[in-house]
Amino acid sequence: MNWEPERSQIPQGYITRPESFEMLEVSHPEPGIAVITLNRPEKLNAFNIAMLKEFRSVMWDLNFDPQIRVIIVTGAGRGFCTGRDIAELRTERGMAQPQYRAYVRANHEAFDDIEAIEKPVIAMINGVCAGGGIELAASCDFRIACESSTYLLPEVFIGVIPASGAASRMVSMIGIEAVKDLMMTGRTVRADEMKEMGFLRRVVPDTDLFEATLEFARLLTKGAPVAVGIAKHVVNTCQNVDTDTGRVIERLAQSALSRSRDSIEGLNAFLEKRKPNFRGE
Numbered sequence: 001m002n003w004e005p006e007r008s009q010i011p012q013g014y015i016t017r018p019e020s021f022e023m024l025e026v027s028h029p030e031p032g033i034a035v036i037t038l039n040r041p042e043k044l045n046a047f048n049i050a051m052l053k054e055f056r057s058v059m060w061d062l063n064f065d066p067q068i069r070v071i072i073v074t075g076a077g078r079g080f081c082t083g084r085d086i087a088e089l090r091t092e093r094g095m096a097q098p099q100y101r102a103y104v105r106a107n108h109e110a111f112d113d114i115e116a117i118e119k120p121v122i123a124m125i126n127g128v129c130a131g132g133g134i135e136l137a138a139s140c141d142f143r144i145a146c147e148s149s150t151y152l153l154p155e156v157f158i159g160v161i162p163a164s165g166a167a168s169r170m171v172s173m174i175g176i177e178a179v180k181d182l183m184m185t186g187r188t189v190r191a192d193e194m195k196e197m198g199f200l201r202r203v204v205p206d207t208d209l210f211e212a213t214l215e216f217a218r219l220l221t222k223g224a225p226v227a228v229g230i231a232k233h234v235v236n237t238c239q240n241v242d243t244d245t246g247r248v249i250e251r252l253a254q255s256a257l258s259r260s261r262d263s264i265e266g267l268n269a270f271l272e273k274r275k276p277n278f279r280g281e
Helices: 049-063 086-093 097-116 132-139 154-158 170-174 176-185 191-197 206-220 225-238 243-257 261-271
Strands: 024-030 033-038 070-075 079-081 121-125 128-130 142-146 150-152 202-204
Touching: 024 049, 024 206, 033 049, 033 206, 049 097, 070 079, 070 206, 079 121, 079 132, 097 132, 121 132, 121 206, 128 132, 132 170, 142 191, 142 206, 150 191, 154 176, 170 176, 191 202, 202 206, 225 243, 225 261
Parallel strands: 033 070, 070 121, 079 128, 121 142, 128 150, 142 202
Antiparallel strands: 024 033
8 A cells, every 4th residue: 555645634724725736736745855756646646747846846945944854755646756747748759859958957957956956855655766756756855655665767768768867876876787677678677676776764654654764754854954964965966076176074073063053052962961952054
């Protein structure tokens, strides 16, 4: 049984669904945690241009909401996300190449928003995860999945390749041979094998997915928000630079953090043997 967001599970006062959103649902199961649910279950949450626009709008709002510490991305129904809506491909292929590249760039930028936001993002994979859905999950910081979830990059069967991060992001995550396996065969892979490859952080029984993801999200809310956000940036940047440059980046980040109000509060709380009151400053 795949997890689906139910309003009965979410405390009153923490539910929002802006009327302008048709493809997404945003909920707050606990203070500090936001859940973005891709809401096209009849299409296995395949994304179209409208969904990409809404997703970027939501990420923009959450970026500037100081109350939100952690973001969870999931899908409604029996799928996490199956990538771009195939029905739109015909329209895309009718575009001139400059317009087509602009369209794909907008797709990339939506995923880049996930990497850029200074808040942890967890992909809660509740079912079928295919094509751009895998690339969406790869752009998140962590991936927690249910046992029944399945994965595939089927683009070779329509004469193209996954081109929104499968190669550029996933080589460093799971290795070049595993990426070639997924991209060149298009085969369907079970959750346990994806975990062995290193793509998934954790695989849990279907009925435990929501609580297991929330449990991990709660851990991520305990640290100083500024430090958590900078840690994300530093690690993401260091994987693409040489060791000496990485050490410079670490020192610069640490020098800035050591002067933050949260750092002073954390040090005082430790010495005074109390729980710190971090304010994200």
